[in-house]
Amino acid sequence: MEGITVQRPHARTALACPAVLLLAALTACGGTAQADTEKPTAPTGVTAQAGSATSAHVMWEQASDDTGITGYDVYRGGKKVLSVPATKLMTDVDGLTASTDYTFTVRARDAAGNVSTESASVPLTTPAPAPDDRKAPTTPVQLRGKADGARTVTLSWGGSTDDVGVTAYDVYQEDARIHSVPGTGTTARLSGLRPGTVYTFTVRARDAADHSSPDSRPLDLTTPSAPGDPASTAPTGLRTTTTAQEKEFVVDLSWDQPETGGTIPAYQLFLNGELTTTIVWGGTPPAGRATYRLTLADPPGTRYSLKIRPKLPDGTWGDFSAQRTVVLTG
Structure with missing residues (x-):
């Protein structure tokens, strides 16, 4: 039986492009190192609203980057207080003081550590502590909505009542809060959804003492499929x-x-x-x-x-x- 010979490269050939440093290796082999030095764009559409007398809910629109966003940093009065992954476009900031003025900004980060400039500054004044607020708001009613496109839906509902006052409405998608609007609003526009997907939404009202109402009735909405995509197979x-x-x-x-x-x-x-x-x-x-x-x-x-x-x-x-x-x- 004839043997099979495996040809091994000479050490000189294998080390012709030493990898002591990536940049040196690429240069020796005629390559060019492409460092990511471009900053992400600053987040836009930043809003901040009081969730209670001691908390705020901050939201923003997705930023863009040449290689991809990896996270966002939330600042209060110029000091970073929270960091969230790129998949989140909202967060709650706790530990605030009642009846106090604050400002919030957001910055985007990429994998190379580049940080965007600050977003526009958004002011917020926390409300006074609720006087003996022991009751939760009533349940939001008549939740309805429509898909505005393959990635966006608009919801609306009937307002709730509270013994002191409704400060916010929280929108939930499959038991996870995804959006909030002030207590004076009864509509929400949700973006960043997936085409051809069924979503189940509910809404809860919240007061200054952080009491939440029961869930509204659920609303199912299906976003249209993107052109060329197969039809939905959801029951x-x-x-x-x-x-x-x-x-x-x-x-x-x-x-x-x-x-x-x-x-x-x-x-x-x-x-x-x-x-x-x-x-x-x-x-x-x-x-x-x-x-x-x-x-x-x-x-x-x-x-x-x-x-x-x-x-x-x-x-x-x-x-x-x-x-x-x-x-x-x-």
Whole structure:
């Protein structure tokens, strides 16, 4: 049997471009080092509003950079107080003093450590402490909205009342607060969304004592798909009914199955964002509206967020349904 010889490069060839320093290596090999020296643009659209007598909610629009934003720094009176990742365009600043004037600015950062100039300065005056404010605001009503495009939606709702006064409305998407508006406003425009995606929104009212109302009814909105993108494969019309049975709770789910060009053999069920079970049909998969019964043994008052997604005929997992919130009561 003839052997196979592996040719090893001579050490002289391998070291012809030594890597003591990246810049020296690139220069020796005829390359050019491209250092990132360009600063990101300054964030625009910065707003600040009082969340309570001792907190503020700061928001801004996304900045741009030649290589990419990695984070934002929030300044209070010229002093940095918070840093957040690039995926966040809002944050809460706590530890403020009631009836006090503040100014806030925001800077963007990139991976090379370049920092933008400060945004425009935004003033804010925290309100006086609420006098014996013990009640939460009433629930916002008649939440409605529309998709303004593939990445933007506009929401509106009926105002809440409070024994002292509503200071803010907080918009939630799948139990995470994503936006806030002053208590005098009842509309919100949300940008930076994904095309062809179903979103579930709720709104809570908040007062100066930081009491929050119950959630408004949920609103499902689907952004249009981008040109050339495939149609959404999200289940629609998801409904839940919860009943108590002895020491357990039964949650009955029903939904309309998406059009996928074939049979959907299974669904994944997520509770609080975690995969809980895979629903596999015992026989022939149902056509049209599907149902499933989930049994839970948690204490009364336990709250769950719930959503599902289908297994497509090609074996991949499809889009998530809108989210539903269930509270174990009976």
